[in-house]
Amino acid sequence: MTLVHNWHLGRTMEYPYFESRPEHQFAAVFNINRCIACQTCTMAHKSTWTYSKGQEYMWWNNVETKPYGGYPQHWDQKILQMLWDNGNNPMEWFTSPEEKNETTAPYGLYNGDTIFELAKTKGLNQVAVGYIPDDKEWRFPNIYEDTAASEKTNYEMGSGADKESSELPEHKRWFFYLQRVCNHCTYPACLAACPRKAIYKRKEDGIVLIDQKRCRGYRKCVEQCPYKKPMYRGETRMSEKCIACYPRIEGKDPVTKGRRMEARCMAACVGKIRMNGLLTGDYKKPDPKNPLDWLIHIHRVALPLYPQFGTEPNIYYIPPRWAPRSYLRQMFGPGVDEALDKYAAPSRTLMAVLALFRATQTVISRFEVEEGPKIYESEVMGKKVEVYNDTAIGFAADGTELVRIKIEEPTWESDEKRMVTY
Amino acid sequence: MLRGLMRKSVFLGSAFVAMFFLCSGEVFSQSLEQEATVEENIPTEEGLTSTYVVTDMDGAAEALAKADSYKVDLQIQDRSFPNGGGSVPEVEVSSIHNGETIFFYVTWSDATKNDRAIKHEQFRDAVGFMFPIGIVEISPRTPFSPRMGDRGKPVNIWHWKADWERDLHADGNYEHMEDVYPDMFTDFDFNPHPDYFNKKVHDSVPLMAGGIAAGSLLSTPRGRSVEDLNAIGFGTLTSQTHQDVNGTGYWSDGKWHVMIYRPLISQDNNDVQFVAGQSTFFNMAVWNGEEGDRNGLKSVSIRWRPITLEPIAYTK
Numbered sequence A: 001m002t003l004v005h006n007w008h009l010g011r012t013m014e015y016p017y018f019e020s021r022p023e024h025q026f027a028a029v030f031n032i033n034r035c036i037a038c039q040t041c042t043m044a045h046k047s048t049w050t051y052s053k054g055q056e057y058m059w060w061n062n063v064e065t066k067p068y069g070g071y072p073q074h075w076d077q078k079i080l081q082m083l084w085d086n087g088n089n090p091m092e093w094f095t096s097p098e099e100k101n102e103t104t105a106p107y108g109l110y111n112g113d114t115i116f117e118l119a120k121t122k123g124l125n126q127v128a129v130g131y132i133p134d135d136k137e138w139r140f141p142n143i144y145e146d147t148a149a150s151e152k153t154n155y156e157m158g159s160g161a162d163k164e165s166s167e168l169p170e171h172k173r174w175f176f177y178l179q180r181v182c183n184h185c186t187y188p189a190c191l192a193a194c195p196r197k198a199i200y201k202r203k204e205d206g207i208v209l210i211d212q213k214r215c216r217g218y219r220k221c222v223e224q225c226p227y228k229k230p231m232y233r234g235e236t237r238m239s240e241k242c243i244a245c246y247p248r249i250e251g252k253d254p255v256t257k258g259r260r261m262e263a264r265c266m267a268a269c270v271g272k273i274r275m276n277g278l279l280t281g282d283y284k285k286p287d288p289k290n291p292l293d294w295l296i297h298i299h300r301v302a303l304p305l306y307p308q309f310g311t312e313p314n315i316y317y318i319p320p321r322w323a324p325r326s327y328l329r330q331m332f333g334p335g336v337d338e339a340l341d342k343y344a345a346p347s348r349t350l351m352a353v354l355a356l357f358r359a360t361q362t363v364i365s366r367f368e369v370e371e372g373p374k375i376y377e378s379e380v381m382g383k384k385v386e387v388y389n390d391t392a393i394g395f396a397a398d399g400t401e402l403v404r405i406k407i408e409e410p411t412w413e414s415d416e417k418r419m420v421t422y
Numbered sequence B: 001m002l003r004g005l006m007r008k009s010v011f012l013g014s015a016f017v018a019m020f021f022l023c024s025g026e027v028f029s030q031s032l033e034q035e036a037t038v039e040e041n042i043p044t045e046e047g048l049t050s051t052y053v054v055t056d057m058d059g060a061a062e063a064l065a066k067a068d069s070y071k072v073d074l075q076i077q078d079r080s081f082p083n084g085g086g087s088v089p090e091v092e093v094s095s096i097h098n099g100e101t102i103f104f105y106v107t108w109s110d111a112t113k114n115d116r117a118i119k120h121e122q123f124r125d126a127v128g129f130m131f132p133i134g135i136v137e138i139s140p141r142t143p144f145s146p147r148m149g150d151r152g153k154p155v156n157i158w159h160w161k162a163d164w165e166r167d168l169h170a171d172g173n174y175e176h177m178e179d180v181y182p183d184m185f186t187d188f189d190f191n192p193h194p195d196y197f198n199k200k201v202h203d204s205v206p207l208m209a210g211g212i213a214a215g216s217l218l219s220t221p222r223g224r225s226v227e228d229l230n231a232i233g234f235g236t237l238t239s240q241t242h243q244d245v246n247g248t249g250y251w252s253d254g255k256w257h258v259m260i261y262r263p264l265i266s267q268d269n270n271d272v273q274f275v276a277g278q279s280t281f282f283n284m285a286v287w288n289g290e291e292g293d294r295n296g297l298k299s300v301s302i303r304w305r306p307i308t309l310e311p312i313a314y315t316k
């Protein structure tokens, strides 16, 4: 094992290989607040990559209902329970200002074992703690859809039920959708687990791939990826995983004329919850004009999923406003409160960047904001919110303007005559 | 306290890594392989004799059954990461040759027959022979790693797989998803005339399967149950483009019986070659699918064993 820096954890951690960050990193931000669980992303994925025999249960993109849902079933509860190690690994965070650092430890310091460290502490014969879900656990990708967690039953709550379910800051009765794809982790557990080095992380964009020439179907990646994103294909006796639609990311799709294009699941998102692109390779020098760098590193409104696992995942989430904070902190780490404060009362820049979500399927490398007049003022949870009709502009890597969008959606009212003719 | 300790360990750890860098100058990945022990390079005294028998292919099995058997003790693979196995304590092996082909017969006890690797949780039973390539001397002064060889010291591995054996007897010499999940095309298994919904899409497998596109023997009918491989250390196992080894096996009464054979001399430089009257070395490994054995999780024989081919007796 070597020591590498994991900025999600604010410290160095053990990993079987040296730290070697890609020049750019494939990443995305998912705004959970906006997802409607239409599963368009899931089907976009399915109809592109996994419609063939032996891939029946394979969903490289899936959307599950938290807290009960999961694909494979209970994947996160199981990993958390393993990591908890009967209370020997309490997974705490130190979040006082001295523990933090703007770039290398923005959320504070994780004081606990990661999946790699625990495997070593316990002397397991594998690189990371994990398990192989059996075929029953893969079978119901959307089990417990829309099943809410509640402190009380409807009956107990009587007529107050609706109120309990709609009052912020925390609903007493709640659920939310969690959109999941492979995180193309900086420290992939799948890659570390493979005894054949059949898995590699691309230097140019950080995409993690399984070499189908080297794979021998050992399922070590299936076992040790904590997010359960490599899957075994019985038909070919080999493992497969999300490939981040790399031909699109490379700009091979003619539609975007050689420019980088978002992955299928990202571009298909009906709820406009997703923004996909590349992060600056050096996390210590985020580019304030790159929308993903800005959301993740600078504004810190988007957070990693289960950072305590230790793989430094690269899909980031704007947490749902209504779910209990303790649950969210467990899932997204201690950055939750700051992120939600910022999201509930968004800054002008945040409004602008959010407007760019799903405004084009070409990857936006740079954004600009042109100022407009103030159109609205309000108070959210004791905080003043002012909304301006600014214009957000997105540019491709080659400088081409891709999209120009106003905060206030233009509306048009029909005159009475037209209404009648219709 | 904990916090202080952790900080300290992080600091010490970094110092250690820095030192390692300075001292070794070489990139190490998983420094998880143990030092070789002396015994790994001392072959056993006793070995296996491949008896010369005048027989054709059809008589080989019978002749093998009559040949003296040799016991090979196995142990848990504890030398390199990921380690494991150890559930099969021994195999019995015998060998004959007829001047053209060498035959091996292996039996071992295994209460469960695992001859499929199609579901996520299914792992196959298997047995492997490993031979050094070329004429080698093995001693502590002239080491030859029993851990699947080493750089400049390649090994030839013959790997019989229970699921490949089963594939041989399946339609088209390959088992498919529907052999494990017979109702996969339909929702209701009582339908006597299932409408193969999406059959066309399903038949697109060759187009949409990385394993097939990559030409992997695992993913396609290969018409044999033994894979011919090379390695130069753990993690380097590679299937040969030229497959020369054949075999057959069956399970009955809690025991696997496997016969593996190959011409004494093959046309491939990457293969072990056998010469009547000469000897070389071998090592063995067994995988127990029920225990989740695969790759380094296996029961192994660690020490090289000599194998001597009886000279061809022309008068016999």
Ligand code: SF4
Pocket (backbone or CB within 6 Å): A181, A182, A183, A184, A185, A187, A188, A189, A190, A191, A208, A224, A225, A226, A227, A228, A229, A230, A241, A311
């Ligand atoms: S999410 Fe899993 S499969 Fe994807 S890179 Fe990370 S460890 Fe590998």
Ligand code: SF4
Pocket (backbone or CB within 6 Å): A034, A035, A036, A037, A038, A039, A040, A041, A042, A063, A179, A268, A269, A270, A271, A272, A273, A274
């Ligand atoms: S397409 Fe978008 S809104 Fe629909 S389920 Fe997927 S992430 Fe949610």
